[in-house]
Amino acid sequence: MKFLLKLLMVFVGVLLITNTQAQNTGTTPYAGxxxxxxxxxxxxxGTTLAWSVTSGTPGTEYSFIGATDGVTANVEWKLAGTYILQVVETRTDVTPACPTTRQISVTVTANTFDVVAALVTSATDCATAFNPVVDVTADGDNSNDVFGTTTREYTVSMTGGDIAKTWSFDYAVSDIATSDNVTGVLVNGVAALTGTINVPANTASQTITVEYNTNKNTAGVNGQDPNISIALTISNGKDELGTPDSNAANDVATYTVNAVPATTGIITD
Known part of the structure; x- marks a missing residue:
């Protein structure tokens, strides 16, 4: 029997939007x-610099990332609240030191950035068959017959975040090679079922399309597929500022694909 591999392809599409969502800025940051x-x-x-936050608990409500004595300071805001960030420039060559203080008010809001995996069509449906299926060699052998291409689409959307920021997520597609006993599965032409997608700014969602050749299960009788569950799992969702995905409960979307019979072509005496 001709050896055929089931092919799993993941295609990524984008949806661009221009409407304004909440802005995640230095004065109105999201927690995280x-x-x-x-x-x-x-x-x-002859001067030195010292950055500080005048209220709150370091490590719990905010953390400086890196040095606090340069012209730039990086702050991770951890909890919602209002804070005063300040920098003091002090002379070291005279006494008294003649300091100058600059301050900025920062209002941290609860993190609403959410990356959501969702189905596009019915959760449970049949695999695709090009009926009637053609018996290519008229020999009752399914190995070179084309039953069809089964396709399922998912959307991965960003809600509650700042649309002006880039965002990213990791994805994993359940290994249908395991459930089908097929030895080779490709994703975008590469033997990998996981990856990272970096999403441009002003882009609200991605479309991920999974497809495979129906009834090309090399371990099945006449290539017969079993029923297949294809799950898309997303993780490590974040925006360019490191704001994390706030809700892991909607990070998995699963299709159940019911197999179509791998009936052979009709032969006669």
Whole structure:
């Protein structure tokens, strides 16, 4: 019997939108995001800088990422609330030190950034068959017959975030090679069922399309497929500021594909 591999392909499409969602900025950040703050030092040569937050608990409500004595400071805001971020430039060449203080108010809001996996069509349906199926060699052998291509689409959407920011997620498609006992499965032409998708700014969703050749199960009798569950699982959703996916409960979407019979072509005496 001619050896055929079931082919799993994942295609990615995009949906662009222009409407405004909540903005995740340095003065109105989401909890869990990291923002960069910058000043320009004075022209006095002998000065030092010191960044601080005047209220809240370090490590619990906010954390500085990296140094706090340069012209730039990176702050991860952890909990909702209102904070004052300040930087003090102090002279080291005179006494008293003649400090200058600059402050900015930061209002941190609860994280609503959510990456959602969803089905596009019915959760349970039949595999695709090109009826009537043609017996290519008129020998009652299914190995070179084309039953059809079964396709399922998913959307992965970002809601509640700042649409002006890029975002990304990892995905994994359940290995239908395991359930079908097929030795080779390809995703976008590569032997991998997992990956990372980086989404451009002003893009609300991605379309992921999974497809495979119906009844090309090399371990089945006449290529017969079993019923197949194809699950798309997303993880590590975040925006460019590191704002994490706030709801893991909607990160899995599963199709059940009921097999069509792998009936052979009709032969006669």
């Amino acid at each position: 995001s990291t923002h960069t703050y910058t000043i320009t030092k004075s022209s006095i040569a």
